[in-house]
Amino acid sequence: MALRDFRKNRAKLLLFVSSIVIGIAALVGISSFGDNLEKDIDSQAKELLGADLVLENNQPLGEQAMDTLADDIASEINFASMVAFPKSGESRLVQVRALEGAFPFYGELVTTPETAGREFRDGAKKALVEKILMDQFGAKVGDSVKVGKVTFLIAGELHEAPGQNGITATVAPVVYVPKKYAEETGLIQYGSRINYSRYYSFGEQVDVEKLIEPFEDAWEEAHIDEDTVQERKERTGRSFENLSDFLSLVAFIALLLGCVGVASAVNVFVKEKLPAVAVLRCLGVSSRDTFLIYLSQIILMGLAGSILGAGLGTVIQFVLPEVFSDFLPVDVTVEISWAAVGFGVVTGLLISILFALLPLLKIRNVPPMMTLRTDADMMTFVRDPWRWLVMVVITLFVFGFSLSLLDGWEEALGFTGFVLLAFGVLWMVGTGVMWLIRKFLPLSLAYPIRQSLANLYRPNNQTISLIATIGLGTAMISTLFFVQNQLLDQVKFADKEDQPNMLFFDIQTSQVEGVKKAVQEEGLPIMQEVPIVTMRMDEINGLDKSENRDLPEEEQKSNRLYNREFRVTYRDSLISSETLVAGELHKVTQPGDSIFVSFDQGYAERAGVELGDEIVFNVQGRPLKTYVGSFREVNFRKVSTNFLVLFPANVLEKAPKFHVVITKSKNDQQAANVQNEIVRKFPNISVINLGMIVDTLEDILGKISFVIQFMALFSIVTGILVLVSSLIISKYQRMRESILLRTLGASNKVVRKINTLEYFFLGSLASLSGILLSFVATALLSVFVFEFPVKLAWGSALVIYVVITAITVLLGWLNGKNIINKPPMQILRGS
Incomplete structure (x- = not known):
């Protein structure tokens, strides 16, 4: 049967x-x-790392036990710095990687020409430049690039390297140079964020995890990070899982x-x-x-x-x-x-x-x-x-x-709740609209409008299912656009009159006045000039890292306190991006006074720091005992010199330090002129142009949104398929309605208008329901996730409404076209 x-x-x-x-x-x-x-990832794990083992530190690594055990060794110094292209006179902040040895041992540096990955290490002053960087400044192989005080010939265009992908290339494009010229560039100075890496190859027969086990505790104490093929594989696998x-x-x-x-x-x-x-x-x-x-x-x-x-x-x-x-x-x-x-x-x-x-x-x-x-x-x-x-x-x-x-079950429960809420809201919209039309449909409306609205609650209608499917698909697309617009609006610093848009950092003390003078000569204001001191934390409440680790887990402080390098400043007052929320700022008026520091409240909560804690900082080898005197709420989204830890004045003035100068340019051209002039006079100084960061962020968000739009497209296509199938399923019923209307004297034009209006109302209800749901989702994300003011994108919403409604009307019109054009007797005989 x-x-x-x-x-x-x-x-x-x-x-x-x-x-x-x-x-x-x-x-x-x-x-x-x-x-x-x-x-x-499992089969290409070695190509991801490029070696069997990597050791990293922000200090020279010195001799390591691995040096005598490895089959091959390569080393690298990498740091962020400005590079200039003499041909165009323009400059850009990049990641400089000064390489020595045959790294990568697995995989290769993919370049154009193919031999450039080997030839740039032949002893001459040659460089590999990331393709995205070459395209940005119109550079070609054979041109030159200036890194600090040294000018290198561009030997090749870099396409792929271990650990690099399109996103990392967009954020931090790479320039490879030979390590022997790193010191000559003049960029390795106090305050520069330098990372030293050493790459090891051991051969297939060596169990690297077992080999390094005896050395891990010593490396941890020396703040040396190790990375193996297995660790990289697991970390990458988790991310993409x-x-x-x-x-x-x-x-x-x-x-x-x-x-x-x-x-x-x-x-x-x-x-x-x-x-x-x-x-x-x-x-x-x-x-x-x-x-x-x-x-x-x-x-x-x-x-x-x-x-x-x-x-x-x-x-x-x-x-x-x-x-x-x-x-x-x-x-x-x-x-x-x-x-x-x-x-x-x-x-x-x-x-x-x-x-x-x-x-x-x-x-x-x-x-x-x-x-x-x-x-x-x-x-x-x-x-x-x-x-x-x-x-x-x-x-x-x-x-x-x-x-x-x-x-976890909380996340799963949240997803299930979201699905139920979304379907519930759309179901209520559908049933509510049908009830309102049935109850309050005005008889004074023109007949085509009245009949098309009545069709939304006729027998065998698909109103609720179409509002649910098309509405939820619309909600996904709309939420994506709205959140993306919110994010971009929050980071467009360059367009805000009260916000700086250029930061000069890695400025040595002897260069401060020269930089300020150069900036002012270009007609730019000095909005902030801030000293920065680098330090680490040795002890908290009398416990060092190893002693803290031996405590019961519930009593331990976060390892992030001991592992990170703190960059702090000193002053006796708050700035506009800070608010005191607990304790008070203490001044140091004479030698021997206790030193009370101020922590960012969010960081302190995450790390387990409390008011009154005793902390011993290591300032370039000198221990400095301090106490936590206050917590600040710091708005890190505001362009300013924001710090996790703030010292009082009269403590760190004689410590080795570097400086940051913040200013604001009137337009992109002025920013480019100032940036190029500063880099020409002071090659060691790095410049962050926030206008360029916004462009970079737009590029990244564009790539991310493309992926999400691609997935959301499946929901939209599904909604359209449901619409098409519902139209075809109800085709016979619509034939009978058409015959009845035309038998009663309705013209083809009137019947066509009724059908068009019905699908216009249906598409409008579905798209508006989805947009309303996306407004709620966007507001919740803005308040509870991103923590910025709610701003709804009415323009994007209007475009989405028009597109979804137009598609619904078009499909409805195509379905009803053949029915309307056929004579009633032909349809009756055929049925």
Whole structure:
């Protein structure tokens, strides 16, 4: 019976499952991509690090026990500095990597020309320059680049290096130079943030993890960081596993949208089948067997849709490496992941059956009397306990799925709550609108408008399902745009009159007056000039790092206190970005006074620092005992010299230090002129142009938003598929409506206007509901996550509304075109 009925209703049932195909495809595509990426990270782990072991410190490493055990050694000094391109006269802050040896031992520096990765180390003054940097300044191989006091010939254009990807190249483009010229550049001075790295190769037979175990405690005490292939593999794997899990959740939302479409389509299908079910009951078929007949069809179609979606997802994964190219640290191979395919098929089958059961359960309650009384379909289905059981199972399934991808049950509960809230809000909007139209539709409205609104609550309408699917897809896209606009608006410092937009740092004490004079000669104000002293923390409350580590876990202070290098300043007053929230600022008026420092409140809470704690700082080898006297709330989003730790005046004036000067340019051209002039006169000084940072951030956010838009597109496409399938399913009913209207004298123009207005109202409701939901989401993210004022992007919202509504109207018009153009008798004979 199921097969016989399936052959008759094949087209309609295929439309049912088309809604879940895109969601399954997205899920399988992401899962397959994640499996292949994990495998490639594992196989290319050595190329990620470029060596078997890396030691790093901000001081010269000196002799290490590993030096005599390794097969090969390479070393590097890397630091941030300005470089200048003499050809154009422009400059840019970059990451300079002064390299010595055959690094990388695994993989290679991919360059143009291909031999440049080796030739720049031939002893001459040659450099490799990141491609993005070459493109920005129009430089070519054979041009020159000036690093500090040394001018290097550009030997090649750098495309790939261990650990580099498109995002890191955008944020911190790299310039490689030979290490022998590092000192000659004049950039290695006090205050410069220098990192010293040493790379080791041991060969395949050496267990590096076991080899370094005896030395780890000594390295920790000396603040030397070690990095092995295994550690890099695990760290990278975790990062991209989190990305894959997040994208899988986005794909799962698309699948849930499709399942809403399945439920809506099955609901229409069931209503059409109720008379046939009543006849079967009259013939003696049990309600259980009747239910199983149609359930068998749904299972068959759910399986077919899941398999089709899994196949499409396997094809989609070929596109994903290109979509994520700027984020990937390895070359991703593409092959079928049968685990991902099986996962997608099982997930799709289960979730489609669960959603289809909601309307399908109605079949169990069809009485034989319905063959005589057509109002018998007004059953008390709402009170059916099986329906509520299915709803609970769906909720548990969503929770279980999210729990398998997220870190903990709180996050999974939050995701499940968001899904329920979103569907609940959109369902209330749909039912509320239908109730209002039914209750208060004015008879004074023009007939086409009145009839199109009435169509939203006619029998077998799809209003709620379409508002849910299209609305949630719209909400995802809208939230993305709104949050991106909020982030960009917060960082556009250069456009704010009261905010500085240029910072000069690494200024030596002897250069301060010269820099200030050069800046003022260009017509720029000196907004701040701040001394900075570098130090570490040796003890807190009499305990050093090892003693703190021996304490019970609940009594330990955070290791971040001992591990980080603090950069502090000294003054006896607060600036505009600071607010005193606890304690008070203490001054030092004479030698021997106790020294009270002020901590940023947020950092102190995270690290476990409390008022009154005794802290011994190591200031360039000299211990300095201090006490925590106050907490400040620091607005780090405001462009200013903000510090985690603030010292009082009359303590650090004689300590080795460097300086920062902050100013504001009127436009980009003036900023470029000042920057180039300062770099020409003082090559060791670095400049941060916040206008350039905004451009960089826009570039990064653009790349991130492209990825999220790509995933959100699956939800939009799913919503459109649900719309199309609902239009086709209700085509016969619309034919009858069209015949009736035209028989009563309505012209084709009037019928076309009714259809167009109906889909205009439907598209408007769906898009406006999604936009309203995204406004709420954006406001919550702004207040509780990003902590900045709520600012809604009305312009973007208007564009999204117009686009979504236009698509809905267009699809509705295309569906109704053939119906309207056919004569009534032809349709009646055909039916």
